[in-house]
Amino acid sequence: MRFLTYIIIPLFFLSQSSNASNLIVRSCREASKNDPNLGYDFCVTSLYEAACKSKLHPKKLEDLVNMSMQLTKSNGTNIISIISHDLQNQTHGEYVKACLRDCLDLYNDSLSSLDNAMVAFNTSKDLDTANINVSAALDDSVTCEDQFKERKEENETSPLTEENHVYFQLNVISLSFIQMIRQRY
Template sequence: MRFLTYVIISILFLSQYTTNASRSNLIVRSCREASKNDPNLSYEFCVTSLYEAACKTKLQPKKLEDLVSMSIQVTKSNGTNIISIISHDLQNQTHGEHVKACLQDCLNLYNDSLSSLDDAMVAFNTSKDLDTANINVSAALDDSVTCEDQFKERKEDNETSPLTQENHVYFQLNVISLSFIQMIRHRY
């Protein structure tokens, strides 16, 4: 009887492991394909970001559409974190006026960006409107570029962007979503 119980538990464990492994392979396969098609996307960054999200949410993606939703959600979470960083930096008394003005603009850009990602999520999940989702994710991506570029426009007193790393990560996260949307578009 113990042997039978052991066999049943082993079979259940192995079937669960196989299911999770195949879902994890979805992340690896999709990130590999996306990074081959877009020079702005790092394969390692893509895999790490999505595995981390899957572990946090305990939800494993079953299909590419799940990865689009997951990647947009990860990007929104990152954008919310960046807004917190900007709000904190705006209170820093050591920044010059130019940096403070840029940070305020970035705060507005990231708020707009989160709104664009909400619109992308609704368009994608509700009506499978790939064009609208693509436009809104592109707008979110552009907001991070605009944020970074304004620091470069006029450097005063050797001030640099305190958001360079955050803008780069946000850009990459948006590229993941855009790449997956394009992959779905090419399949239909």
């Protein structure tokens, strides 16, 4: 009997993982076809890594929406840490530091928007409110990046370009999945 337990339980988890992987691949394929801002490989890699780290096995698209919003929140929290660290950097000029302070505020607002999106999505199944709040979070990363470009004569470059792009992409995943759910109803 013990022998069967050692075989059946791992096979069960393996099949759950396979189903989750298939859901991620199918959903990312459909989402990337419908949104030119979403990279298929980025979508699959991000969600697969998140599923492995959290040991969650999403069974439906709604699970992927939650997982992608949680992943985005985690990424945003990390970006806030990066910004806080960069503000201590003595090599940045005053303009860059002012932009970083603005970005810090934007990312704090963004995390609040994501919290609101998660409540709307999970509590009341309000796809419109969830969509609006995820869109606001996405816009915050764009605004953060754009402000570094406002001072072209100084040729200022954003120290957050890569982080802003990843955050943007993660928000696009959530938006795409919310849109896919909306189309099904």
